[in-house]
Amino acid sequence: NSVFDHVVRAPEDPILGVTVAYNKDASPVKLNLGVGAYRTEEGKPLVLNVVRRAEQMLVNNSSRVKEYLPIVGLADFNKLSAKLILGADSPAVQENRVTTVQCLSGTGSLRVGAEFLARHYHQRTIYIPQPTWGNHLKIFGLAGLSVKTYRYFCPSTRGLNFQGLLEDLGSAPSGAIVLLHACAHNPTGVDPTPQQWEQIRQLMRSKALLPFFDSAYQGFASGNLDIDAQPIRMFVADGGECFVAQSYAKNMGLYGERVGALSIVCRSADVASRVESQLKLVIRPMYSNPPIHGASIVAMILKDRNMFQEWTIELKAMADRIISMRQKLFDALRSRGTPGDWSHIIKQIGMFTFTGLNSEQVAFMTKEYHIYMTSDGRISMAGLSSRTVPHLADAIHAAVT
Ligand SMILES: Cc1ncc(COP(=O)(O)O)c(CN[C@@H](CCC(=O)O)C(=O)O)c1O
Numbered sequence: 001n002s003v004f005d006h007v008v009r010a011p012e013d014p015i016l017g018v019t020v021a022y023n024k025d026a027s028p029v030k031l032n033l034g035v036g037a038y039r040t041e042e043g044k045p046l047v048l049n050v051v052r053r054a055e056q057m058l059v060n061n062s063s064r065v066k067e068y069l070p071i072v073g074l075a076d077f078n079k080l081s082a083k084l085i086l087g088a089d090s091p092a093v094q095e096n097r098v099t100t101v102q103c104l105s106g107t108g109s110l111r112v113g114a115e116f117l118a119r120h121y122h123q124r125t126i127y128i129p130q131p132t133w134g135n136h137l138k139i140f141g142l143a144g145l146s147v148k149t150y151r152y153f154c155p156s157t158r159g160l161n162f163q164g165l166l167e168d169l170g171s172a173p174s175g176a177i178v179l180l181h182a183c184a185h186n187p188t189g190v191d192p193t194p195q196q197w198e199q200i201r202q203l204m205r206s207k208a209l210l211p212f213f214d215s216a217y218q219g220f221a222s223g224n225l226d227i228d229a230q231p232i233r234m235f236v237a238d239g240g241e242c243f244v245a246q247s248y249a250k251n252m253g254l255y256g257e258r259v260g261a262l263s264i265v266c267r268s269a270d271v272a273s274r275v276e277s278q279l280k281l282v283i284r285p286m287y288s289n290p291p292i293h294g295a296s297i298v299a300m301i302l303k304d305r306n307m308f309q310e311w312t313i314e315l316k317a318m319a320d321r322i323i324s325m326r327q328k329l330f331d332a333l334r335s336r337g338t339p340g341d342w343s344h345i346i347k348q349i350g351m352f353t354f355t356g357l358n359s360e361q362v363a364f365m366t367k368e369y370h371i372y373m374t375s376d377g378r379i380s381m382a383g384l385s386s387r388t389v390p391h392l393a394d395a396i397h398a399a400v401t
Pocket residue numbers: 015016034035036037104105106107108133135181186214216247248249255260
């Protein structure tokens with residue numbers, strides 16, 4: 001018998017497991033609204049034209065080799081990623097106070113940051129929003145941090161519980177780490193207003209709370225890269241320190257290439273360089289050094305003015321299609337006279353709508369209509385098309401009447 005006979009079967013991941021169930025369904029009308037991955041109006045994954053162009057140029061470059069990258073990754077990619085999120089004119093970048101390391105997409109950036117904090121930061125408590133992306137709890141818990149939550153979503157208004165947020169951060173121990181979604185909060189699709197962000201910033205700085213931004217959707221919420229980075233830039237502008245995890249999975253469609261970056265904004269260039277030296281000790285035994293292909297694509301696009309311009313146009317088109325799906329779903333429910341107030345569908349932003357449907361209603365929609373979505377009622381609007389909206393609207397209508 002095996003030495004692993006005692007190993008029990010683990011449950012499927014709450015998000016990625018939805019796709020596993022979807023793939024097993026033979027129904028011709030099945031709809032995958034689970035994983036936050038963009039789909040076209042034809043329901044197909046999308047490789048951006050600018051990405052294909054960059055990839056072709058890389059392949060045609062016969063002098064390109066496949067040597068190891070440094071532990072911190074591709075230098076051009078790191079510099080350009082910091083500028084993309086912090087702003088080309090960022091004082092922190094100009095004063096060399098930012099260390100950026102290429103990591104395995106957003107998840108890897110969060111994990112490297114968490115491991116660094118567990119080793120080098122005096123406060124081992126991190127506050128994450130309630131609710132938040134399911135993997136956050138495991139990433140920070142496994143790194144050895146003590147994970148607490150702060151109120152974020154108000155079920156009755158399906159909007160932000162701003163008072164609860166302020167109270168919970170106000171009563172956090174000074175110096176605690178706070179995880180903040182930079183834009184397009186997952187799963188709620190609810191973001192603070194700029195004025196509310198300023199109040200959050202003042203409260204956090206007054207208690208020396210350490211901001212850890214998770215930026216997985218820059219450009220996807222508003223369609224504009226700079227607007228979506230504003231909350232991060234407000235914090236960096238005050239001269240304080242912060243962590244930023246960046247993912248290119250969604251906004252460049254590089255899901256499987258695992259391209260991301262962790263930036264740590266420090267008070268001085270000297271601290272930034274010592275922090276970088278310690279980040280290398282976290283990364284080397286974890287995966288040694290990051291993959292070269294995806295980062296080379298991103299660096300080429302960010303570096304070339306025309307390719308960057310082309311990317312912003314394709315990115316806005318994706319964001320706009322998602323917004324149009326919101327309006328279509330809202331209109332479809334209204335035309336059916338579906339009971340309830342569904343205005344949150346057009347008020348929420350980013351990839352997801354937090355519908356407010358409960359797990360029983362979700363199970364009903366999966367069983368009777370072959371709609372696949374996470375059990376918390378989140379739907380990925382990118383999985384919808386004009387053709388499939390009526391089917392979803394029928395399912396929701398049936399679930400709530
Ligand atoms: C807020 C947030 N942070 C980080 C990530 C990690 O993205 P990377 O692929 O590591 O760059 C996601 C992806 N969440 C999506 C995609 C599927 C998943 O990984 O759960 C989602 O919630 O459906 C996310 O929503």
